[in-house]
Amino acid sequence: MNETSPIDTVLAAVARHTAAVDDAAADLDLTQPSLCTGWTRAHIIAHLGHNAEGLLRLVRAACDDSGETMYASVADRDADIDRSAQLPPDELRAFARDQGAALVAALPRLAAADPAREVERVPGGPTFQAGNLPGMRLRELIYHHVDLDAGFGFADVEPALLRRLWEQEIGMVDTSDPAALGTALTRLARGMDPR
Secondary structure, eight states, rough: OOOOOOOHHHHHHHHHHHHHHHHHHHHHOOOSOOTTTTTTTHHHHHHHHHHHHHHHHHHHHHHHOOOOOOOHHHHHHHHHHHHHHSHHHHHHHHHHHHHHHHHHGGGGGGGSSTTOOOOSSTOOOOOGGGGGGHHHHHHHHHHHHHTTSOOOOGGGHHHHHHHHHHHHHHOOOOOOOOHHHHHHHHHHHHHHHOO
């Protein structure tokens, strides 16, 4: 009997949800608001493209010892998203689709890397473990697919995956921080039911 490894399960889900976001974006009016305050749907698509681009750099850092960080700085990341959100819609879709596809192709390389290897979001930190990169991408895809406000909600996520996201969400909440608690409650209010 062939058993699927945990990383293979996550990689398959990343590929599936990448295709789902690409399909959703293909027919959307990207100028409309998203569920992320201050962002249009174009900002969401731009963010997903640059997120894939940044995670590709971290795959190279983990596998090739390239020394790259995900982003040069948080300010540069934000500027890239704002700039890309102004691209013509077909150009923006192509950018996000191409970066997403490149990441789907590159993520399996992590199977040969040390999963505990630390890679940096920006120079000087914070850091992530290489083994967490596929799950990080999956989380971005699902949450931001919901944020497109195009008919996809948490109820459309596979039950086992939804439970995993729910457990991660609860694990990350700092109940002493009102802002973090508020963010978690907002996500719950948007329909992330753990059942």
